[in-house]
Structure formats: C-alpha cells, structure tokens
Amino acid sequence: MPALQAxxxxxxxxxxxxxxxxxxxxxxxxxxxxxxxxxxxxxxxxEDRVGFRTWLIRMRDQLSLSLLGVARSTDLLVxxxxxxxxxxxxxxxxxxxxLGEEEIRYRVRRMRIVQQELTKRGIPFLFVMAPNKxxxxxxxxxxxxxxxxxxxxxxxxxxxxMQANKINLxxxxxxxxxxxxxxxxxxxxxxxxxxxGYGVALVADTLFARVxxxxxxxxxxxxxxxxxxxxxxxxxxxxxxxxxxxxLMFPYQHYKMAYPRVIFDSLQAGQQRPNLLISxxxxxxxxxxxxxxxxxxxxxxxxxxxxxxxxxxxxTHFTRxxxxxxxxxxRQQIEPRQFIMMLVTEHNLIYGRFIDRLYELYHPLTEADxxxxxxxxxxxxxxxxxxxxxxxxxxxxxxxxxxVLQGEARTIxxxxxx
Amino acid sequence: xxxxxxxxxxxxxGLNFLALFLASVVVNFVLIRxxxxxxxxxxxxxxxxxxxxxxxxxxxxKYANFxxxxxxxxxxxxxxxxxxxxxxxxxxxxxxxxxxxxxxxxDVYRGxxxxxxxxxxxxxxxMLFPKMIAGxxxxxHEIADQLTDRTAFDTIDHKLAGLFRFVIGLSKKVxxxxxxxxxxxxxxxxxxxxxxxxxxxLGAVSYTFQIYFDFSGYSDMAIGIGRMIGFQFPENxxxxxxxRSITEFWQRWHITLGRWMRDYLYxxxxxxxxxxxxxxxxxxxxxxxxxxxxxxxxNFIAWGAFHGLFLVLDRLFLLRIYKKIGVLSILPTFAITVxxxxxxxxxxxxxxxxxxxxxxxxxxxxxxYFTIEFWATLAxxxxxxxxxxxxxxxxxxxxxxxxxxxxxxxxxxQGFVTAILLILSVSYVIGSTFNxxxxxxx
Numbered sequence: 001m002p003a004l005q006a007x008x009x010x011x012x013x014x015x016x017x018x019x020x021x022x023x024x025x026x027x028x029x030x031x032x033x034x035x036x037x038x039x040x041x042x043x044x045x046x047e048d049r050v051g052f053r054t055w056l057i058r059m060r061d062q063l064s065l066s067l068l069g070v071a072r073s074t075d076l077l078v079x080x081x082x083x084x085x086x087x088x089x090x091x092x093x094x095x096x097x098x099l100g101e102e103e104i105r106y107r108v109r110r111m112r113i114v115q116q117e118l119t120k121r122g123i124p125f126l127f128v129m130a131p132n133k134x135x136x137x138x139x140x141x142x143x144x145x146x147x148x149x150x151x152x153x154x155x156x157x158x159x160x161x162m163q164a165n166k167i168n169l170x171x172x173x174x175x176x177x178x179x180x181x182x183x184x185x186x187x188x189x190x191x192x193x194x195x196x197g198y199g200v201a202l203v204a205d206t207l208f209a210r211v212x213x214x215x216x217x218x219x220x221x222x223x224x225x226x227x228x229x230x231x232x233x234x235x236x237x238x239x240x241x242x243x244x245x246x247x248l249m250f251p252y253q254h255y256k257m258a259y260p261r262v263i264f265d266s267l268q269a270g271q272q273r274p275n276l277l278i279s280x281x282x283x284x285x286x287x288x289x290x291x292x293x294x295x296x297x298x299x300x301x302x303x304x305x306x307x308x309x310x311x312x313x314x315x316t317h318f319t320r321x322x323x324x325x326x327x328x329x330x331r332q333q334i335e336p337r338q339f340i341m342m343l344v345t346e347h348n349l350i351y352g353r354f355i356d357r358l359y360e361l362y363h364p365l366t367e368a369d370x371x372x373x374x375x376x377x378x379x380x381x382x383x384x385x386x387x388x389x390x391x392x393x394x395x396x397x398x399x400x401x402x403x404v405l406q407g408e409a410r411t412i413x414x415x416x417x418x
Numbered sequence: 419x420x421x422x423x424x425x426x427x428x429x430x431x432g433l434n435f436l437a438l439f440l441a442s443v444v445v446n447f448v449l450i451r452x453x454x455x456x457x458x459x460x461x462x463x464x465x466x467x468x469x470x471x472x473x474x475x476x477x478x479x480k481y482a483n484f485x486x487x488x489x490x491x492x493x494x495x496x497x498x499x500x501x502x503x504x505x506x507x508x509x510x511x512x513x514x515x516x517x518x519x520x521x522x523x524x525d526v527y528r529g530x531x532x533x534x535x536x537x538x539x540x541x542x543x544x545m546l547f548p549k550m551i552a553g554x555x556x557x558x559h560e561i562a563d564q565l566t567d568r569t570a571f572d573t574i575d576h577k578l579a580g581l582f583r584f585v586i587g588l589s590k591k592v593x594x595x596x597x598x599x600x601x602x603x604x605x606x607x608x609x610x611x612x613x614x615x616x617x618x619x620l621g622a623v624s625y626t627f628q629i630y631f632d633f634s635g636y637s638d639m640a641i642g643i644g645r646m647i648g649f650q651f652p653e654n655x656x657x658x659x660x661x662r663s664i665t666e667f668w669q670r671w672h673i674t675l676g677r678w679m680r681d682y683l684y685x686x687x688x689x690x691x692x693x694x695x696x697x698x699x700x701x702x703x704x705x706x707x708x709x710x711x712x713x714x715x716x717n718f719i720a721w722g723a724f725h726g727l728f729l730v731l732d733r734l735f736l737l738r739i740y741k742k743i744g745v746l747s748i749l750p751t752f753a754i755t756v757x758x759x760x761x762x763x764x765x766x767x768x769x770x771x772x773x774x775x776x777x778x779x780x781x782x783x784x785x786x787y788f789t790i791e792f793w794a795t796l797a798x799x800x801x802x803x804x805x806x807x808x809x810x811x812x813x814x815x816x817x818x819x820x821x822x823x824x825x826x827x828x829x830x831x832q833g834f835v836t837a838i839l840l841i842l843s844v845s846y847v848i849g850s851t852f853n854x855x856x857x858x859x860x
Contacts, residue, residue, distance in 0.1 A: 060848075
C-alpha cells in the first residue's frame with residue numbers, strides 16, 4: 001500500500017512543516033553500486049517518498065506529545081500546558097552559556113569604543129536587547145527545568161556593563177517583564193519562540209521612538225488603528241514557528257493571539273527614511289513579517305546582517321543579497337549608514353563578531369601589534385604539550401594548525417593588550 | 419525464489435564481496451562432496467581443508483586488523499616504528515555464515531546428515547537472508563529437510579504466526595531498543611569524570627536492555643520471516659534475564675551460538691567427560707573464543723573471559739548458593755550480566771575498566787534529566803524482561819510465540835495487536851530520520 005500510494009498519490013498528504021531536505025535521486029553507476037554508495041542513497045530517496053509517510057510522522061509526533069510530553073522535532077522543549085521552548089534560550093536563561101564576567105567586560109569595553117568611533121562619524125549606535133521567552137515565562141518551563149539552580153547569566157552582566165559603559169541600550173526584556181501582568185494579549189505565543197505579533201506592535205512604538213531620539217530623526221508616523229484581530233486558529237508570522245514543525249495530527253492549541261492593524265502614513269516634510277543597518281538575530285524578522293516597519297521606515301539600501309553574517313534586505317521573503325562581508329571594503333558597508341543597531345536576544349549574546357569587525361575597522365593591527373602576537377605564538381609553542389592540544393583542536397575544528405595558533409595568540413593579545 | 423531474494427539481499431549490502439562469498443560457497447560445496455565420497459584419512463583431509471579455508475577467511479577478514487594493530491602496538495612498545503597497512507573491510511554476515519558452513523561440513527563428516535545434492539539448496543542454506551546477517555545460527559541438521567521440502571510449514575497459520583513474530587521483533591528493536599540505546603550511547607560517551615555511580619549504572623542497565631531487545635528483536639524478525647516463507651528456524655532467546663545463574667543465562671541467551679559452541683568446540687575438547695581442572699580450562703577457552711567471535715577487540719575477549727569465569731565459579735560453588743536463595747538468584751545473575759555488558763559496550767578495554775570503576779567507586783549523585791519516554795521505555799523493558807519469571811507467564815509467552823494453529827478469535831486479537839505495533843514501529847522508523855529544523859540558520 002505505501003508503495004502504491006507513493007506511486008499514484010491516491011490520497012492527498014499535506015506536506016510536512018519545518019526546514020528539511022529530501023534526498024535526491026542517486027545516480028546509478030557501476031562504481032557507486034560496487035562501492036555500496038548507491039544502495040543507501042536509494043534507500044534514503046525511497047524512504048523520503050514512501051506512501052503515507054507524512055501521516056505516519058504526524059501520528060508518531062502526536063503520540064509522543066500527547067502520551068509522553070515529548071516533541072520529536074529538533075530543538076524543542078515541551079513545557080507546562082504544552083508551552084514550547086527552544087533549548088538555547090532556556091540554557092541562556094539558566095546561565096549555562098555564561099561567558100564569564102571578565103569576557104563580558106572586555107566585550108562591552110570594545111562596544112563602548114565602537115560606539116564612540118561611530119558617533120565621531122555621525123552614526124548613532126543602539127543596542128536592543130530582545131526578550132527571551134524562557135526569562136519572560138519561566139513558570140511554564142518543563143518541570144525538571146523549573147527547579148534547576150540558575151547561575152549568573154550573560155544577560156545580567158551585559159546589561160550591567162552596558163549601563164556602566166553608557167552604551168545606548170534599550171532593554172526590551174525588562175520592558176516585557178513590566179508589561180507581563182497588564183498586557184491584554186500574549187506577548188509570546190504558546191507555540192513560538194519569538195515575540196508575538198502583538199508584542200512586536202507594542203514594542204515598535206518604543207523602539208522606533210528611541211531610534212528617533214538617539215538618531216535625531218523624525219521617522220514616518222505609524223499607529224495602531226481599528227479592532228484588533230484575535231484568533232487561536234489562524235495565528236500569523238512566527239507565532240507558530242515551533243508548533244508548526246511539530247507536525248501533529250491534530251491542531252496545536254494556541255493562545256488567543258492578537259494582531260493589531262498598523263497604519264503607516266506617507267513621508268511628511270521634515271521626516272526621513274534613514275539607512276539603517278541592523279546586526280541581529282531572528283527577532284528582527286518580527287518587524288518585517290507582522291507589519292512592514294523596517295520596509296516602510298527605512299531606505300531600501302538598509303540591511304539586516306544575521307549573526308552568521310548573512311546579509312538580507314528588508315522584506316518578508318528572507319531575501320539574501322549574497323554579499324560577503326569578508327570581501328570588499330568593509331568601511332563602505334558601514335559609513336554610508338545613518339544608524340546602526342544591534343538587536344539580539346540573550347542566547348545570541350555569545351556572538352561578538354559584529355563588534356569585533358567594527359573595532360578592527362577603527363583600530364587595525366599595527367606592525368608592533370603583529371610582532372607582539374608573534375611573540376605570544378612562540379611563547380605558546382614553547383609550553384610543553386601545547387602543540388599537541390592545538391593539533392587536536394585543529395583536527396577537531398577542521399582548521400589549519402597555523403590558523404588555530406594565530407587565532408589563539410591573537411585572542412590572548414586582544415584580551416591583554418588592546 | 420528464496421534464493422533469489424537472498425542473493426539480492428546480500429548483493430544489496432555487499433556487492434563487492436559477492437564474488438568472493440560465492441566462490442567460498444562453491445569451494446565448500448565441492449570439498450564436502452568429495453569428502454562424502456572419500457573414506458578414512460582422505461575424508462579427514464577434506465574435513466580439515468574445509469575447516470581451514472573457512473576459518474582462515476574469517477580470521478583474515480575479521481581479525482587481521484586486530485592482530486596487525488596489536489603487533490604494531492607491540493613494535494612501538496619495543497621502540498620500533500608503527501606498522502602501516504590498509505585496513506581489511508569486514509564482509510557482512512561473515513561470522514554467521516562461516517559458522518554455518520562449518521556446521522554443514524562437520525554434520526556431514528559426522529554422518530548426521532547426507533550432503534545436499536543440489537548446489538542451489540546448499541547456497542540457500544548458507545545465504546538464507548532472514549538469518550544471514552545476525553542469526554540465529556542454524557545448524558545444518560536443524561534445517562536440512564526444509565531446504566528441499568517446506569510443505570509442512572507452508573500454511574496460512576504459519577505465515578500469520580510469522581508476521582506476528584516479525585512485528586514483535588520489529589517493535590522490540592524500534593520501540594524499546596532504539597529508545598534506550600539513544601540514552602545509553604550518550605552515557606557511554608561521557609568522560610569518566612562526568613559519570614556518577616548512579617549514572618554509570620543507569621547507562622549499563624539501559625544498554626543491558628537495549629542489547630537484549632535489539633538482538634532478540636532481530637532474531638524474532640528472522641524467525642518470523644522464516645516462518646512466512648516456510649522455514650522453522652531455532653529459537654535464539656528465552657527470557658535470558660530471568661536466569662538464576664550464568665550457566666542458565668547461556669541456555670537462554672543467543673541459544674544457537676551456545677549450542678554451536680557446545681557441539682563443535684566444547685564437546686570436541688572433551689566436554690564434561692574430563693577432569694574438573696581440564697573442564698574449567700575448556701569452559702574458559704570456549705568462552706574466550708566466543709567473546710573473540712563477537713568482536714575483534716580486547717574488550718570482547720575480556721567479556722568472554724568474564725562469563726567463562728562465572729561459569730567456572732558456578733560449578734565451583736555459586737550454583738549451590740543460588741539454589742539456596744531460589745528466585746532471588748535472578749538478581750545477582752542479572753547484576754553480573756550488567757557488568758559484563760559494560761565490557762561488551764565500551765569502545766576499548768581501558769574505557770570499560772574506567773567505566774566500571776565509576777560503577778563501583780564513583781560518587782553517588784542525583785541523576786540528570788531523562789524524558790518520560792526513556793523512563794517509560796525502561797520500565798516496559800524491565801517488565802517484559804522479567805515477567806517470565808512467573809512460570810505461568812513464561813508458558814503463555816512460549817505458547818503465543820510458537821503457536822502453529824489459530825482459532826478465529828485469537829487470529830483477530832493477534833491481528834489487531836500486530837497491526838497496531840506495525841503502524842507504531844513503521845511510524846517510528848520513518849519518523850526517526852525526519853528531524854526538521856525550526857530555522858536553517860538562526
């Protein structure tokens with residue numbers, strides 16, 4: 001029956017949600033056959049297309065969730081009342097990815113220098129801390145995590161240090177916590193990891209007012225108008241980004257989610273659409289998907305750089321520009337901007353590449369620096385057993401030995417001398 | 419039909435070894451034909467030739483790497499440069515089909531059975547796909563008649579029973595062994611410093627159930643497919659964890675291997691009819707070889723030696739103690755088995771010893787989080803493994819698994835259970851490779 005269904009598709013099977021790839025049809029060659037490479041590839045190809053596959057997967061996922069409280073999809077934790085979480089934000093909230101106070105102080109110190117350099121060039125900088133669902137509603141975490149002893153978190157120390165270093169900071173995590181008891185509609189969805197459409201709408205007022213204040217701009221006006229659409233059946237945008245890929249047999253029970261109608265005025269005299277560069281994580285998409293804040297308020301030359309340095313334009317299709325930040329003149333990527341914003345949630349605080357790049361732009365290594373780094377390399381190599389551990393690391397990370405050694409020496413130099 | 423399917427099955431998994439494998443089957447067949455016609459010392463020569471060829475093949479493909487690695491290590495120890503060699507690839511199923519070729523040779527030599535007249539029947543015996551990769555090890559005399567005439571077992575009831583048995587095996591593998599294996603794998607890959615005593619025992623117990631439900635699941639599937647196509651393969655497991663001694667354990671665990679070792683190794687060494695000291699040496703030798711058969715590594719040899727030691731201790735005094743404590747002897751026997759499986763599961767002998775150290779001398783701390791699925795599966799595995807300690811349940815179980823005739827009500831009930839288990843297992847198999855990501859990047 002599965003073979004017949006696979007061949008003739010008599011019964012319609014809804015496609016599965018989530019990001020996955022289907023195995024391609026392997027090429028049959030004598031060599032592949034004899035080497036035993038063709039066989040497993042064909043098995044995978046057929047397995048991905050076997051009849052009733054989607055039903056069977058949905059059944060398994062539903063049974064796992066309903067009977068065992070386990071989500072089969074990658075990176076999902078099922079909390080109280082089937083509230084879904086991702087492990088990384090939860091770990092960040094528990095302090096499991098803590099960088100250490102010294103490292104955070106070092107990073108924020110660099111951020112302050114970057115902010116100063118940008119300000120000198122007339123480019124305002126704003127750091128926006130997006131909220132973390134695990135921090136926002138820890139009471140809904142899975143039972144075994146609710147009682148875990150929390151350690152110091154990157155969030156706490158970064159905020160403290162950023163305030164101490166006078167970084168332009170907007171802590172939306174704190175704002176969410178303040179709104180939590182009075183909000184009319186959920187600020188986080190039950191089946192999603194990002195702020196809800198309603199949460200984005202509330203935050204947008206605060207965020208763009210702050211951009212106006214820090215940048216000295218007058219942005220295009222927008223406002224919420226008319227009745228708020230409330231639904232639990234047809235949630236929008238990222239409000240089901242975790243529940244969707246669970247691929248259940250029966251509909252996932254969402255909270256009643258609200259979607260305010262946002263009206264954007266046209267550009268008035270004295271207003272402007274600045275060129276905004278955002279370096280951030282997936283929370284940025286909320287300002288494009290629910291309503292076109294970024295598309296409307298900022299110039300088309302504006303860009304969104306993901307934490308992995310993929311470059312996107314502002315739209316709802318995740319359109320990449322294909323630009324490679326390692327190629328070309330980095331200064332040209334930065335200095336035409338009229339505003340630079342970092343927007344990340346706490347589990348992505350561990351990424352420091354963006355600030356490092358900006359720091360290097362304005363404080364490039366000198367010959368003297370390079371000589372000192374060479375000395376550190378030599379000191380490292382003279383330590384007994386050090387080269388063995390470096391070789392092991394190079395193999396593990398599939399990198400060259402020299403590259404790992406230079407990186408190590410450079411990190412030590414940056415942390416001690418610069 | 420069965421032979422064609424078997425050839426395709428083998429070719430699919432090991433096309434590059436098919437020619438070698440077929441050549442060895444042809445040589446074996448011809449030698450045994452000659453042996454059957456020969457007399458006295460000539461007969462013995464053919465016997466020895468056949469055994470040497472088969473054992474040499476097994477040694478080359480399965481153990482060459484092991485011996486060269488050890489020689490290289492020894493050379494390094496003595497200050498010489500390490501040996502370089504191209505690793506030998508292991509043909510699938512060689513451990514099992516070598517033993518079957520040997521039983522054919524020896525059974526014919528002993529006159530237990532006449533040799534098969536048809537080469538194709540012989541090839542079918544060796545290649546029969548359900549049991550080829552992981553057993554049961556079918557001794558020639560157990561199946562000789564069925565190779566030429568299977569009408570007695572070619573009934574609807576047998577096919578239904580076969581399907582039921584196959585699905586039971588699949589469920590054991592997919593719904594129990596795989597779930598426990600996932601966690602056992604995680605625990606066994608931890609560094610000893612991260613392993614508390616409680617976690618080490620949990621990992622060892624999980625693996626104990628994993629290997630039972632995995633291996634016996636494969637045997638059930640082989641027996642089930644065999645019944646569906648008209649063959650009656652011997653049973654390979656009989657609730658081994660309710661054994662009251664290691665001696666009994668080996669009458670219930672991998673039964674066909676135990677019998678093979680007994681008939682073709684232990685008895686030729688003198689069996690029970692030797693002085694006690696010699697008997698103990700024989701027992702130990704057989705079990706060390708059995709461990710080595712399971713895998714070409716020191717930890718497998720140690721595993722065999724560990725079991726051999728307890729078989730000797732059984733005969734020396736343990737059986738008398740067990741008799742006194744009755745059913746409670748299941749517990750120490752199970753504990754010995756659990757410890758033994760650590761030797762079997764670990765990546766090396768030193769890793770096994772480090773793991774065992776944590777089991778007996780580690781610190782006792784709270785267990786980390788495991789899902790309800792894991793605990794529920796572990797509980798199920800425990801119940802299914804020990805429930806046959808009640809004689810009534812054991813009788814019911816054996817009756818259910820070996821039934822040859824079905825009343826309508828039983829057919830319906832069994833059919834319903836089979837359908838549910840089949841759908842569940844297939845959904846788990848298919849779903850296990852489907853793990854969509856929420857985001858591709860961040």
